[in-house]
Amino acid sequence: MTLIALHDICFAYPGQPPVLNGANLQLKPGQRLALTGPNGSGKSTLLRITLGLQRPTSGTVTLFGAPRRAEADFQEVRRRVGLVFQDPDDQLFCPTVAEDIAFGPRNLGRTRDEALAIVDRVLGDLDLLHLKDRITHKLSGGEKRLVTLATVLAMAPDVLLLDEPTNALDTKNEARLLDFLQSLPQAILLVSHSPAFREALAPDRLEVQDGRLIRT
Numbered sequence: 001m002t003l004i005a006l007h008d009i010c011f012a013y014p015g016q017p018p019v020l021n022g023a024n025l026q027l028k029p030g031q032r033l034a035l036t037g038p039n040g041s042g043k044s045t046l047l048r049i050t051l052g053l054q055r056p057t058s059g060t061v062t063l064f065g066a067p068r069r070a071e072a073d074f075q076e077v078r079r080r081v082g083l084v085f086q087d088p089d090d091q092l093f094c095p096t097v098a099e100d101i102a103f104g105p106r107n108l109g110r111t112r113d114e115a116l117a118i119v120d121r122v123l124g125d126l127d128l129l130h131l132k133d134r135i136t137h138k139l140s141g142g143e144k145r146l147v148t149l150a151t152v153l154a155m156a157p158d159v160l161l162l163d164e165p166t167n168a169l170d171t172k173n174e175a176r177l178l179d180f181l182q183s184l185p186q187a188i189l190l191v192s193h194s195p196a197f198r199e200a201l202a203p204d205r206l207e208v209q210d211g212r213l214i215r216t
């Protein structure tokens with residue numbers, strides 16, 4: 001089954017020329033696909049449309065085999081699509097790292113102990129246990145980036161949408177993140193301006209050109 005299918009997506013911000021103008025994309029289980037294109041070409045907008053955070057002017061978003069139009073359609077599957085936003089401050093809002101990571105599992109009805117076990121597992125997987133009790137807003141930019149990924153992984157999504165995951169990471173952490181992401185079974189849609197990272201993780205790519213997605 002195709003996880004994500006975008007068909008003929010058109011979108012314009014109010015009073016502006018179209019950002020997307022007939023964009024098509026399919027992501028299958030286990031597939032890793034990169035989205036490239038210049039600044040402002042519409043990559044982040046496309047990720048937000050995929051999750052229903054913005055609605056296309058026309059076109060169809062199909063997730064897990066069903067077309068999604070209304071907010072309720074997206075809510076049903078949002079947990080299964082983990083979006084790591086470009087700006088971690090859009091995503092981290094609890095006082096401590098552990099609380100931020102536990103928030104999603106708690107919302108899904110996990111007990112406090114279950115959620116705390118998930119926090120330990122995810123932080124352990126990312127080699128970040130030392131950050132567990134830190135105040136989130138005092139983390140460095142790179143630490144916030146990795147903690148944001150931890151909050152998403154705690155929801156055990158089927159697909160990861162990663163918007164510039166290496167922003168603010170040093171070379172050592174970038175290499176470790178690459179190793180980690182390569183070991184994951186999930187399908188990944190990656191937006192990254194780092195050619196080396198992109199080619200290592202997702203050599204298959206689509207480029208946004210004049211609002212369309214072109215295989216290059």
Ligand SMILES: Nc1ncnc2c1ncn2[C@@H]1O[C@H](COP(=O)(O)OP(=O)(O)OP(=O)(O)O)[C@@H](O)[C@H]1O
Nearest residue numbers: 013014016019037038039040041042043044045046
């Ligand atoms: N909320 C908004 N209101 C109005 N215009 C917006 C809004 N968000 C983005 N835009 C504009 O839409 C266009 C596409 O933005 P988007 O963030 O999707 O591009 P991008 O390809 O992800 O860029 P980058 O590589 O710089 O992250 C840009 O011209 C941007 O200025």
